[in-house]
Amino acid sequence: MAENTLSGRIIKSTGGLYTVEAKDGGIYECRAKGAFKIEKLTPLTGDNVKFTAFEDKSGFITDIEDRKNAFVRPAVANVDTFIIVAASAKPEPDLYILDKLTAVAKFNNTDVLLLINKCDIKNADALKSIYLNAGIDTVCLSAANIDENKEIFEKIREKIKGKTCFFSGASGVGKTSILNALYPGFELETGEISKKISRGKHTTRVSTLYKVDENTYIGDTPGFSLVDVVNYNMLTLDGLLTSFPDIEKYAKNCLYSDCTHLCEDGCSVMEAQKQGKIEKTRHESYVKLYGELKKVKPWDK
Ligand SMILES: Nc1nc2c(ncn2[C@@H]2O[C@H](COP(=O)(O)OP(=O)(O)O)[C@@H](O)[C@H]2O)c(=O)[nH]1
Ligand SMILES: [Mg+2]
Ligand SMILES: [Zn+2]
Incomplete structure (x- = not known):
């Protein structure tokens, strides 16, 4: 079978099988070379890789480029921005969890964009000012009023452009609603993936990147909401x-x-x-x- 060496990015990983998007847009289902195991290196979603590509769109990952950062759980690499979503109310914001997430981001060389959603039901100026004073980029919005928030959504799209982002935040704060408002074309896909994730047993291992445009990726993974900082070495006392x-x-x-x-x-x-x-x-x-x-x-x- 004809083969070719290509560069690309892992956009999904499930139990040793990696979906790699080649620079030319081709999608390949790859395995990783055995030597990575000896080197104790596991390819992660978000990794930039070199791989041997075959005609049948299968492949074999041979090299992993140096990473900007890597997270164990969720298993992702090269994250530029955590988009932390909170709600002004319903559910009440948990500031400790927000602060944990901002600390994990900083420790791992990741930017933060804090979105305070549901501002239609409660004013969040006080909360916003806490985070602005802490030097964190913070935006108030309401995903329930897409038309009134048009300019805010445009501003958020601009901030995200060219970056690899992951959404995190408690269940019910409006992550899915915000994603659908930002990128209406993703509606179906996001829903389908969420369903798949909640069905499987090994689901927290699955992490997927969606391509918004040439250099913009949005991650879909349940793990960042849990922030088990201590057990997954996301932050150390020395780095606090x-x-x-x-x-x-x-x-x-x-x-x-x-x-x-x-x-x-x-x-x-x-x-x-x-x-x-x-x-x-x-x-x-x-x-x-x-x-x-x-x-x-x-x-x-
Ligand atoms: N009032 C209000 N409700 C919202 C807003 N955004 C989302 N919701 C509602 O909050 C619930 C949870 O939203 P969802 O996007 O599924 O949250 P997720 O669990 O973080 O993905 C849904 O019933 C949404 O309709 C908002 O800005 N204002
Ligand atoms: Mg959701
Ligand atoms: Zn002191």
Whole structure:
């Protein structure tokens, strides 16, 4: 059979079978070379790869390009932006989960776009200001009023353009509604995939990238909503402070050089928080996450 070496990107992976989109748009069902196992390297959705392509559209992955970042669960690589969706109400926003997600993003070199949905039922200016003050790109919207929100959706499409993005956020906040409003052509596909995912047993292993245009991909994976930060090594205690840049900024003049910025005397972070320079809820999340990460023993990893 005639064969050819091509470059492409893994857009879906399921149990050792990888769907690779070649640069020319061709779709190939690939296996990976056995040597990756010896190197303890697993191809991931989002990986840029070289592969041997056969006429029957099957293939064999031979090389994986260096990654910008990689996540164990969901198993994805080269993510540019987490699109974190919250609702102003129904369900009530859980700030700890939002802060965990922003920290995981920062730790893994990923940008954040926070979308506060359902602003038709409750004003979210206070919530928005917390995140803007924390340096996070935040947009209020309502996926229930697509016409009134036309310009906002256009702005979001512009922010996403050219990036590989994953949606995350609790169930019911409006992720699917926002996706359908942003990209109406995806309606059927998104629904079908969601159904497939909820049916299978090994579903959290499946992650899929949808191509919006030449360089824009949207990820569909249930895993980012769960944020089991501790068990999936998404963040470490050592990396916690730099994962909260709004807090780290004030951590330079503490009295003790080993200050943990939780509650110590002479802590410049505590001082900044009292003065309102650091959002109270952000610091509370930092403290709570510190406690969670502290419990992780090296032998648990
Ligand atoms: N009032 C209001 N309801 C919304 C809005 N966006 C979505 N919903 C509703 O919230 C429910 C959950 O939306 P869905 O997109 O399925 O959430 P997902 O679980 O995050 O994908 C549905 O009944 C939607 O119609 C909104 O902006 N305002
Ligand atoms: Mg949904
Ligand atoms: Zn301190």
